[in-house]
Amino acid sequence: MYVAWRWDFTFEILPKMLWATLNTFMAAGLGYAIAAVVGLLFMLGQRTPYKFVNVPTREIVEFIRSTPLLVQLFFVYFVAPQFGLTLSAWVSAMFTIGLHYGTYLSEVYRGALEGVPRTQWEACRALNFSTSYTYRKIVLPQAFPIAIPGMGNYLVGIFKDTPLLATIGVAELFFTANSLGAYTYRYLEPYTLVGIIFLVISVPTAMGIRRLEAAVNKAQGKANI
Amino acid sequence: MNFFDFSITYGPKFSSAAITTAQVFVYSALLAVIISIIFGIMRLSKNIIIQVLATVYIEFYRGTSLIIQMFWIYYVLPLFGIPLPALLAGVLALGMNFGAYGAEVLRAGILAVPKGQWEGALALNFSKTKRMQRIIIPQIYPIILPPAANLAVELLKGTALVSLITIVDLMFVAKQINMMTWLSAQSFGLALLIYFIMARFILVPFLRWLEVLAAKKVGRGKA
Numbered sequence: 382m383y384v385a386w387r388w389d390f391t392f393e394i395l396p397k398m399l400w401a402t403l404n405t406f407m408a409a410g411l412g413y414a415i416a417a418v419v420g421l422l423f424m425l426g427q428r429t430p431y432k433f434v435n436v437p438t439r440e441i442v443e444f445i446r447s448t449p450l451l452v453q454l455f456f457v458y459f460v461a462p463q464f465g466l467t468l469s470a471w472v473s474a475m476f477t478i479g480l481h482y483g484t485y486l487s488e489v490y491r492g493a494l495e496g497v498p499r500t501q502w503e504a505c506r507a508l509n510f511s512t513s514y515t516y517r518k519i520v521l522p523q524a525f526p527i528a529i530p531g532m533g534n535y536l537v538g539i540f541k542d543t544p545l546l547a548t549i550g551v552a553e554l555f556f557t558a559n560s561l562g563a564y565t566y567r568y569l570e571p572y573t574l575v576g577i578i579f580l581v582i583s584v585p586t587a588m589g590i591r592r593l594e595a596a597v598n599k600a601q602g603k604a605n606i
Numbered sequence: 607m608n609f610f611d612f613s614i615t616y617g618p619k620f621s622s623a624a625i626t627t628a629q630v631f632v633y634s635a636l637l638a639v640i641i642s643i644i645f646g647i648m649r650l651s652k653n654i655i656i657q658v659l660a661t662v663y664i665e666f667y668r669g670t671s672l673i674i675q676m677f678w679i680y681y682v683l684p685l686f687g688i689p690l691p692a693l694l695a696g697v698l699a700l701g702m703n704f705g706a707y708g709a710e711v712l713r714a715g716i717l718a719v720p721k722g723q724w725e726g727a728l729a730l731n732f733s734k735t736k737r738m739q740r741i742i743i744p745q746i747y748p749i750i751l752p753p754a755a756n757l758a759v760e761l762l763k764g765t766a767l768v769s770l771i772t773i774v775d776l777m778f779v780a781k782q783i784n785m786m787t788w789l790s791a792q793s794f795g796l797a798l799l800i801y802f803i804m805a806r807f808i809l810v811p812f813l814r815w816l817e818v819l820a821a822k823k824v825g826r827g828k829a
Contacts, residue, residue, distance in 0.1 A: 384685040447759055447805035448798045449766035452777055456798060459790035541671040548770065555674065568681050576670050576678060584669040 384569055391570045394561050398574050401557035402582075408471075408553050409540040412478035416539065417532075419483025424490040442484045450481050451545055458549045470550040478546075482539055489531035493524040526597045533590035537583050544575070554578065612792040616783055623779035624800050630693070630765045630775060634700035635758065641705025646712030660709065667706035673767055675699045680771040696768035704761045711757065715750035716742070747820035755813035759805050766801070776800055 426438035445453070458473040468476070497520050505515040544555035558571035607615070648660035667675070676699035683690060690698070719742055727737040769777035780797035784790050 443806065444798075444802055447763070447810075448801045449763040449777070451766040451769075452780065452794060452797050452801065455777075455781065455784070456790070456794040459784060459794060463791060544671045544673045545767075555671075562681075569685050572674065572678050572682050576674050579670045579674060580666065584665055587665075587669065 384567075386569065387567070390565070390567060391574065394571060395574065397561065398554060398557055398571070398578065401552065401554045402578055404551075405540070405543050405553040405555075408474065408478070408543045408546055408551060409536070411475050412482065412539050412543075413536055415475055415479030416482035416486050416535070419479050420486025420490055423483055423487035424494075427487065427491065428494075442487060445481055445484045450477065450542060451548065453477050453481060454545060454549050470546070474546045474549060474551045478539060478542070482535055485535050485538075486532065489528050489535065490524075492531065493528035494520070496527040497523045526600065529597055530590060530594035533586075533593060537587050537590065540583060540586075541579065607787075607789060607792065609792055609795065612789060613796060616793070616796070619779055619783065620776065620796055620800060623774060623776045624804070626773065627762075627765050627775040627801075628804070630696060630700070630768055630773065631762050633693075633697045634704065634765070635761055637697060637701025638704040638708050638757075638761065641702060642708025642712050645705065645709035646716070649709060649713045650716060664706045664709055667703050668710075672699065672703045672764055673770065675703055676767055676771060692768070692772050696765075696771055696773055700761060700764055700768070704757060704764070707757055707760075708754065711750050711753045712746075714753075715746045718749045719745045744820075744824050748817065748824060748826060751813065751817045751820055755810065755817070758809055758813060762801070762805050762809060 423438060423442055427435050427442065429435050454474065454477045457477045458468065458470065461468045461473060501519055501523065502515065505519050510519070543551075543553055546553055547556035547559060550556070554575055558575045561571045562568040613620075645660045645663055648656050649664070651657050651660070676696060679690065679699050680692065680695040683695075723741055723745065724737070727741045732741065765775060766777040769775050769781065772778075776797050780793045783793040787793070
C-alpha cells in the first residue's frame, strides 16, 4: 500500500498550517519570556548566601532539569484542578515551559555572571562603586554577551519543544497536523509539512545564533575552537 | 489514597514500566553512540561530499523536533510500505536524533585534542592505528564525557515521548493509571520521582565514574 504525495491536498492544508505556526510562535515566545524571568529568579535564589534559600532552590532546579517536560506538562495540567485551580491547556503549558526552561536559563545566567572576571568586582570595590552601579555599568554589560549564545540555543530549544504541548491540547502546529490527519485520514502531508516548517524556521535561526556566538567569542578575544 | 499507599498498590506496574524506559534508553543510547561516531568522523572528513552529507544529517535532526521525527517514522513510514514495530520506531527516532547531537560533541572533542599531540605521535613514528589508539582516543574521553553526560540525561528525558507511540513506558503507565483512578498527583508524581531517581542517582553517578576513570587514564585524575 503506497501512498502518493498529493500536491492539491498540500496546498489545501498549507494555509491552515501556517496559521497554526503563528500559535507555535506565540507559545514559544510567551514561554521564553516567562522562562527568562523564572530563570532570573532561580539564579538569584541559588546565589543568595542564605542556606535555607539556596539549597532548596538548587534541589528544585535539579529536579526540574532531570525530569521530562512531557510528564511535567501532564502533572501541571491534571494536578492543578485537584487543588481547585483549573488551568486551561495554554496556561498550564506556558507555566510548565517557563518553569522547565527557566532552570536551564538560570544556568546560562549563572555561567555568564561567573564568566565576568573577579578582578572586575574587585576594581569596582576599589573605586568605591555601589553594588547596583557595579551591576548596571560594569558586570551586566560584560555578562550579557556571554549569555547570548546560551539564551539563543534555548529559544530554539523551546521552539522545538512546542509540539509537546499538543499532547495536552494546545492548538499549535503539531496539534493542527494531528487533527487534519484525523479528519482526512492523510497523515503523510501534514506531518511532513510540520517537519519542513520547523526546519525552515529553526535551521536559519540556529545558524544565526552560531554566527552570533562566533562574533561574541571574537569580541571577547577568545579563539574559535 | 495517600502517596505511600499508592506507591505500594501500583508499585509493580510502575517498576515494570521503569524497566521498559530503561530498555528504551539503553538501546537508543547505543544507537546514538554508533551514529555519533560515524557522523562525527564524517564531519571531519577531507572529502567535501562526505562532509556535506554529515552536515545535512546533523542539521536536519537538530533542526526538527524529536516528537515530529518519531511520529513521522511511526505513522508515515508505514504509508510507504515500511511498517516498523513501535519499539524499533522509538529507538530509531531517539538514537538518530541524539546521534546528531552526539556527533557534534565528538567532533568538538576530536578537534580539542592539541595539535602537538598529533605531531608528537607523528614525530615518534607511531603507526596510524597506534597513534589513534594510544595517543588521541584516550585524550578524547575526558573532553567529551561531560557534554555526553548532559546528552544522556536529555536522552533519558526524551524516552518519555515513546509513550505517545504506544510503548508502555513510565509515562504511558502514569497516564493509564491517571485515567483509571484520577489520582493525578500520585501517578504523575511517582513517575516524575522515578525519572528523577534514574537520572540523578543511577545515570549521573555512573557517568561521573566514567569521567574519573577517563581522567585517571590520561594522568589527570586527582591523586
